Amino acid sequence: NAGVTQTPKFQVLxxxxxxxxxCAQDMNHNSMYxxxxxxxxxxxxxxxxxxxxxxxxxxxxxxxxxxxxxKREFSLRLESAAxxxxxxxxxxxxxxxxxxxxFGQGTRLTVV
Amino acid sequence: xxxVEQNSGPLSVPEGAIASLNCTxxxxxxxxxxxxxxxxxKSPELxxxxxxxxxxxxxxxxxxxxxxxxxxxxxxxxxxPSDSATYLCAVDTGRRALTFGSGTRLQVQP
Numbered sequence: 001n002a003g004v005t006q007t008p009k010f011q012v013l014x015x016x017x018x019x020x021x022x023c024a025q026d027m028n029h030n031s032m033y034x035x036x037x038x039x040x041x042x043x044x045x046x047x048x049x050x051x052x053x054x055x056x057x058x059x060x061x062x063x064x065x066x067x068x069x070x071k072r073e074f075s076l077r078l079e080s081a082a083x084x085x086x087x088x089x090x091x092x093x094x095x096x097x098x099x100x101x102x103f104g105q106g107t108r109l110t111v112v
Numbered sequence: 113x114x115x116v117e118q119n120s121g122p123l124s125v126p127e128g129a130i131a132s133l134n135c136t137x138x139x140x141x142x143x144x145x146x147x148x149x150x151x152x153x154k155s156p157e158l159x160x161x162x163x164x165x166x167x168x169x170x171x172x173x174x175x176x177x178x179x180x181x182x183x184x185x186x187x188x189x190x191x192x193p194s195d196s197a198t199y200l201c202a203v204d205t206g207r208r209a210l211t212f213g214s215g216t217r218l219q220v221q222p
Contacts, residue, residue: 033209040120042214043156052209058136060210098144103155106209111218 003027005078006091006104011109013081021076021107023091030073031094032102034058034066042091049074050097083112116203118213126221131188132215135201138182144204145177145184150215151197160186170188191220 013019023050025032030051035058037042045058049068063085065077074093078085090110092101117136133147144163150157160175162168162184170176174187184203188195198215205211207208 031208033214038216042116043212045209045211048209056208098206098207100146100158100161101202101210102158106155 004091004093004102004104005082006089007029008107011106011110013078013109015034015082015111017081018079019081020078020111021089023075024073025091025093025099025102027070027095027102029034029073029093029095029099030071032068033092033094034074034076035066036060037090037092037106038073038087046076046089052055056100081109083111085109086111101110114213115205115211116201118199118201118216120214121217121219122219123190123216124221126203127191127193129191131191131195131218131220133186133199133201133218134183135185135203135213136183137201137205139203139205140179140182142179142182142203145175145187146210147173147184148200148202148212149173149197150200151176153222156200158217171189187209188218191218193220196220 033048034046047066052071091104094101114127147160149154162175172189176185200215202210
């Protein structure tokens, strides 16, 4: 079992470019999440999907969109990247809400 | 006030000592509490879960929960240099996703 798989692992974008971060889980989990991690800020929730077919905003959704493609896959899109979006992005999944989440290996994104 | 607060550290302990990490939370309705370990450049890894008042032990790790005082702690006995990492406290505040503290960096000195 791979768990939670994110692609790509590293990415450099120019300001204004767009990109999609991919995430897939093979644990048959219902809920999936996107967090960003910045130094001294901890993990902040961008968007989450409590179950297939639903998505909701988290703490810092501005500048991002998400798609829950199916039960396994949850993608994060940056439409017009800004330097403030330079961060490490983690996808996570869990059986349901309020239970432990399991994380992918992260995507280190730099916007120049 | 942050919903989940941790001292950023670093907390430095000698090898073999007990490391004590603390976390406070603001939402009295919180039901589930988790500790994650994160090595530098890696993703968070779940190490402990606790749901009721008291202690939960797993090997060298003990999680302690006090809902009345709204704090949760993690004790690491016989600390090893390999325990050096950032420890993240996470709380289910009922908002359908875990809320994380900013983490405490632990350094275990050989």
